[in-house]
Amino acid sequence: FKLLVMQKIEHIGIAVKSLAQAIPVYEKLLDTPCYKTETVDSEKVNTAFFLTGENKIELLESSDPEGVIARYIDKKGEGLHHVAFAVADIHAEMSRLKAEGFLLLNEAPKKGADNKLVCFVHPKNTHGVLVEICQEIS
Numbered sequence: 001f002k003l004l005v006m007q008k009i010e011h012i013g014i015a016v017k018s019l020a021q022a023i024p025v026y027e028k029l030l031d032t033p034c035y036k037t038e039t040v041d042s043e044k045v046n047t048a049f050f051l052t053g054e055n056k057i058e059l060l061e062s063s064d065p066e067g068v069i070a071r072y073i074d075k076k077g078e079g080l081h082h083v084a085f086a087v088a089d090i091h092a093e094m095s096r097l098k099a100e101g102f103l104l105l106n107e108a109p110k111k112g113a114d115n116k117l118v119c120f121v122h123p124k125n126t127h128g129v130l131v132e133i134c135q136e137i138s
């Protein structure tokens with residue numbers, strides 16, 4: 001018996017310059033309204049969420065010119081930023097990934113958007129994909 005650790009893709013994160021511009025585009029693209037916006041001060045991001053069936057899309061806009069999303073867009077432009085996996089026990093999963101040699105970008109889980117504890121895995125060990133693991137705060 002092996003505990004299911006990576007439960008599913010929880011959402012896909014997309015870096016945008018402007019939520020004001022991107023939200024109407026994604027509303028048209030997905031033919032569904034943005035159901036929530038939320039600012040995460042600790043991460044210097046404004047976020048907007050969409051549901052397509054069971055799948056969630058998170059748009060990320062920097063709330064600060066020096067924020068990580070602003071720096072990402074300066075370097076790589078707008079676009080796919082991270083893939084987030086839901087996990088049942090983020091502490092256990094962080095220990096497992098660390099033991100497997102992945103580089104975690106935070107030592108402890110931090111509070112992310114949408115009532116989640118999150119941790120990011122450095123893209124250098126994942127063939128270029130920034131991976132987020134997240135656990136719903138109960």
Ligand code: ZN
Nearest residue numbers: 013058084132
């Ligand atoms: Zn995310």
